[in-house]
Amino acid sequence: MELLVTMLANLLITDGAAIGAGIAALTGLGAGIGMGIATGKAVEATARQPEAVGKIRTMLLLGLAFAETTAIYGLLVSILLIFVAA
Amino acid sequence: MVISSQLLAADFSELGDKVFPSDVVEICGFRINDSVISGFIVVAAILLVALILRLTVIRRWKTTPTPAQMFLEWLVSFFDKSADEMTENYSGLMGPYTFGAAAYICCGVLIEAFGLRPAIADIGACFALALCTFLFIHTFGFMKNKVRRFTHYLNPINIITDISVPVSMTFRLFGSILSGMIIMDMIYILIEGIWYIGLPLILPAVLTPVFTLFHAFIQSYVFASLTLTFVQEAIETPPRKQKKKKKKAEATIAA
Numbered sequence: 001m002e003l004l005v006t007m008l009a010n011l012l013i014t015d016g017a018a019i020g021a022g023i024a025a026l027t028g029l030g031a032g033i034g035m036g037i038a039t040g041k042a043v044e045a046t047a048r049q050p051e052a053v054g055k056i057r058t059m060l061l062l063g064l065a066f067a068e069t070t071a072i073y074g075l076l077v078s079i080l081l082i083f084v085a086a
Numbered sequence: 087m088v089i090s091s092q093l094l095a096a097d098f099s100e101l102g103d104k105v106f107p108s109d110v111v112e113i114c115g116f117r118i119n120d121s122v123i124s125g126f127i128v129v130a131a132i133l134l135v136a137l138i139l140r141l142t143v144i145r146r147w148k149t150t151p152t153p154a155q156m157f158l159e160w161l162v163s164f165f166d167k168s169a170d171e172m173t174e175n176y177s178g179l180m181g182p183y184t185f186g187a188a189a190y191i192c193c194g195v196l197i198e199a200f201g202l203r204p205a206i207a208d209i210g211a212c213f214a215l216a217l218c219t220f221l222f223i224h225t226f227g228f229m230k231n232k233v234r235r236f237t238h239y240l241n242p243i244n245i246i247t248d249i250s251v252p253v254s255m256t257f258r259l260f261g262s263i264l265s266g267m268i269i270m271d272m273i274y275i276l277i278e279g280i281w282y283i284g285l286p287l288i289l290p291a292v293l294t295p296v297f298t299l300f301h302a303f304i305q306s307y308v309f310a311s312l313t314l315t316f317v318q319e320a321i322e323t324p325p326r327k328q329k330k331k332k333k334k335a336e337a338t339i340a341a
Contacts, residue, residue: 076264
């Protein structure tokens with residue numbers, strides 16, 4: 001047990017930044033789910049009202065940009081952890 | 087087996103220096119990196135192209151358009167039309183501004199294809215663009231609504247919302263361009279050790295459009311449309327309190 005704790009502590013000291021970078025990359029999960037829902041809804045809306053496709057596309061791209069931002073924040077945090085903290 | 091040993095032998099120690107460059111040049115007391123130089127190259131190229139187009143295509147403007155004229159008209163009216171739709175009175179300024187910002191972002195990213203560091207992969211360039219948008223939003227907001235705009239700040243969460251706009255625009259642009267650049271740099275390092283015939287020539291040519299070209303167009307479009315959306319939101323006239331009275335009057339009539 002004590003050995004395990006020591007190992008874990010050593011791991012956190014030496015590779016803590018790398019583990020943090022891996023955890024930060026999990027932001028892609030939420031962004032992916034959000035973008036998937038948005039795209040699905042846009043497809044539904046286009047199927048229901050094909051003449052509104054231009055407006056739907058504009059709004060979809062804006063929404064995707066907002067959803068993508070969270071993923072990019074995670075990416076920046078992990079890049080900073082890899083190249084600056086390590 | 088050969089491939090795997092080559093992949094393991096790749097040396098990624100240069101990558102960190104490419105992401106956050108440590109080699110800075112000092113010119114006139116300013117410490118600058120490669121991004122600033124390529125930014126100036128992009129500005130010079132855009133100005134030169136604009137001048138050439140002004141002197142050749144636009145001089146020979148015809149009623150039966152040539153392909154070049156059609157393309158120019160489409161490009162300009164694309165931004166002007168969306169500015170007209172969203173920012174009615176201020177479209178004269180917002181159309182050219184969004185077109186200029188989109189052209190700078192697009193060309194600043196595409197300069198990566200010539201082997202230079204992209205101009206937008208520098209947090210200063212992104213912050214400058216976002217700050218321009220921030221100034222436009224609030225100047226037009228105060229010009230349109232005057233003192234009534236301050237009622238918007240009675241809810242203190244709106245202050246944080248407004249401050250977060252330039253920050254989020256900066257990091258959206260910076261992060262997406264930087265990620266594309268890192269992936270391309272990683273590919274360059276990986277294929278350096280591979281000498282199969284043609285592969286180092288073909289692979290970057292195939293992958294550059296995926297990681298650089300789409301980002302350039304999508305990010306410039308997103309920046310332009312986000313700017314227009316925020317300005318539209320700012321110049322919206324806040325609802326007046328007369329509506330409540332009307333409702334009350336209707337209620338009394340109904341009663």
